[in-house]
Amino acid sequence: MKTIQHWIDGTAVPGTDTAPVFDPATGRQQAQVVLGGAADVDTAVTAAARAFETWSESSLTQRTQVMFAFRQLLVEHEEELGRIISAEHGKTVDDARGEITRGREVVEFACGLGDVLKGSFSDQVSRGIDVHNFRQPLGVVAGITPFNFPAMVPLWMHPIAIATGNTFILKPSERDPSAANFVAELYQKAGLPDGVFNVVHGGKDAVDAILTHPGIEAVSFVGSTPIAKYVHEQGTSAGKRVQALGGAKNHAVVLPDADLEFAANHITAGAYGSAGERCMAVSVAVAVGDAADGLVEVLERKAREVKVGPGDAPGVEMGPLVTKVAQERVENAVGTAATQGATVVVDGRGLKIDDPTYADGFFTGPSLLDHVTVEMDAYKEELFGPVLAIVRVDTLDEAIAVINANPYGNGTALFTASGEAARRFQRNVKVGMIGVNVPVPVPMSYYSFGGWKDSLIGDSPIHGPEGIRFYTRPKVVTTRWPQPAQQVAAGFNFPTSS
Ligand code: NAD
Numbered sequence: 485m486k487t488i489q490h491w492i493d494g495t496a497v498p499g500t501d502t503a504p505v506f507d508p509a510t511g512r513q514q515a516q517v518v519l520g521g522a523a524d525v526d527t528a529v530t531a532a533a534r535a536f537e538t539w540s541e542s543s544l545t546q547r548t549q550v551m552f553a554f555r556q557l558l559v560e561h562e563e564e565l566g567r568i569i570s571a572e573h574g575k576t577v578d579d580a581r582g583e584i585t586r587g588r589e590v591v592e593f594a595c596g597l598g599d600v601l602k603g604s605f606s607d608q609v610s611r612g613i614d615v616h617n618f619r620q621p622l623g624v625v626a627g628i629t630p631f632n633f634p635a636m637v638p639l640w641m642h643p644i645a646i647a648t649g650n651t652f653i654l655k656p657s658e659r660d661p662s663a664a665n666f667v668a669e670l671y672q673k674a675g676l677p678d679g680v681f682n683v684v685h686g687g688k689d690a691v692d693a694i695l696t697h698p699g700i701e702a703v704s705f706v707g708s709t710p711i712a713k714y715v716h717e718q719g720t721s722a723g724k725r726v727q728a729l730g731g732a733k734n735h736a737v738v739l740p741d742a743d744l745e746f747a748a749n750h751i752t753a754g755a756y757g758s759a760g761e762r763c764m765a766v767s768v769a770v771a772v773g774d775a776a777d778g779l780v781e782v783l784e785r786k787a788r789e790v791k792v793g794p795g796d797a798p799g800v801e802m803g804p805l806v807t808k809v810a811q812e813r814v815e816n817a818v819g820t821a822a823t824q825g826a827t828v829v830v831d832g833r834g835l836k837i838d839d840p841t842y843a844d845g846f847f848t849g850p851s852l853l854d855h856v857t858v859e860m861d862a863y864k865e866e867l868f869g870p871v872l873a874i875v876r877v878d879t880l881d882e883a884i885a886v887i888n889a890n891p892y893g894n895g896t897a898l899f900t901a902s903g904e905a906a907r908r909f910q911r912n913v914k915v916g917m918i919g920v921n922v923p924v925p926v927p928m929s930y931y932s933f934g935g936w937k938d939s940l941i942g943d944s945p946i947h948g949p950e951g952i953r954f955y956t957r958p959k960v961v962t963t964r965w966p967q968p969a970q971q972v973a974a975g976f977n978f979p980t981s982s
Pocket residue numbers: 628629630631632633637655656657658686687688691692706707708709711712714729730731732762763866868894935939
């Protein structure tokens with residue numbers, strides 16, 4: 485049985501406790517991952533602190549060159565990394581390659597380090613006095629990441645942290661841990677010094693050790709809202725900077741003037757892509773007025789056409805869920821929705837793949853629920869599976885009110901032909917990332933990613949300009965170079981400009 489080990493100071497490090505890693509398509513254990521604790525985190529912090537001494541002194545050119553080389557290796561190994569992700573997560577290889585591409589864009593942003601880290605300079609703010617500012621790295625920083633994007637979400641963090649001169653400890657999800665080690669090896673091949681990027685595997689024990697270790701300056705977290713709240717509370721009370729992105733319930737609003745075929749096509753892909761295990765998945769379609777019946781008709785047809793199977797099989801559009809627990813949770817939620825009065829238009833429960841190899845896989849088919857109300861569990865809970873709920877309302881303002889009353893505020897989309905409606909929607913909706921005729925509006929790497937309300941705890945979105953801000957501290961320098969003979973009176977009053 486293969487054991488996935490920690491990666492500390494440029495080498496694999498064993499551990500004692502382990503957890504199983506499954507192949508979601510067959511339902512069988514395929515490996516085990518070591519589960520770290522306080523001692524492993526401490527070893528990683530010691531290595532990262534030592535590496536920080538030289539890495540933080542390296543030139544912008546050296547750091548940029550590592551990022552360019554790392555980016556090239558991500559391109560060359562995209563297929564291989566995509567297969568590693570697919571084998572442990574269950575998503576299709578093409579979908580996994582998509583997440584690598586989106587993560588690589590953050591590396592490309594970090595390749596422009598010289599530009600994004602530029603300070604500013606003010607000449608002659610007072611007679612003979614200039615002011616300039618610059619930013620410096622924090623030290624050892626850590627990232628705690630979810631199972632659903634084992635490459636992309638860590639890539640939102642470490643390229644920016646490392647390019648700005650920090651050293652990094654990644655605690656990936658224990659459900660699909662291999663991508664983290666593969667990325668660590670790519671960094672080493674790219675010329676990154678040992679100890680700058682480390683991986684400590686594990687669950688709650690490893691997380692708690694990170695949150696309390698005095699040698700860690702900042703923690704980036706992405707995962708479910710209850711854990712995001714916990715991480716933010718524990719981390720900040722230990723004096724660390726914390727950015728904590730949480731769960732989601734993303735609404736796509738369809739107005740009667742929208743092209744229904746286009747909207748349904750994109751909502752179907754947004755709802756069932758990656759089996760709905762995306763924080764930006766469309767989980768609720770809000771059908772406005774006359775749009776409803778036509779929309780449901782097309783959505784039903786599209787849901788029935790989704791090709792479900794193992795993630796590495798050609799032509800498959802949707803793989804299994806990540807665990808048996810997730811499969812049961814999603815199928816139970818469909819049953820509860822029916823009991824609570826929703827119409828099950830398409831029932832994905834009990835789907836079987838026509839091949840005995842996959843008889844015990846964690847598959848469930850796309851489910852489509854109509855006449856869902858905001859009181860039902862299927863609406864209130866983040867199901868994180870291939871279930872699309874349709875809520876019917878009469879007006880756009882009513883749709884906006886539904887979205888604003890929801891505790892989450894990660895992403896949302898509006899399908900319409902009206903510029904006025906789109907403008908009203910984007911100005912009034914309490915959500916961080918908005919698509920207009922775009923179902924999954926994940927921002928490019930040079931913008932920042934983050935929701936509102938329970939989808940982001942604290943005040944720091946991730947990557948882009950906010951990433952630079954999060955991983956650095958500013959300094960402002962006020963300078964005077966008096967001429968040798970020049971006498972400048974030293975006043976006792978609080979200094980003002982003259
Ligand atoms: P999760 O919260 O269960 O796990 C996230 C991380 O926290 C993992 O590394 C895990 O090991 C650790 N963890 C789990 N339980 C813990 C505990 N009790 N104490 C301390 N640490 C703990 O999330 P998940 O199931 O891996 O991922 C799915 C969730 O992540 C969904 O809610 C999804 O919406 C969210 N997500 C959000 C974003 C975003 O950008 N907002 C992106 C991706 C995923």
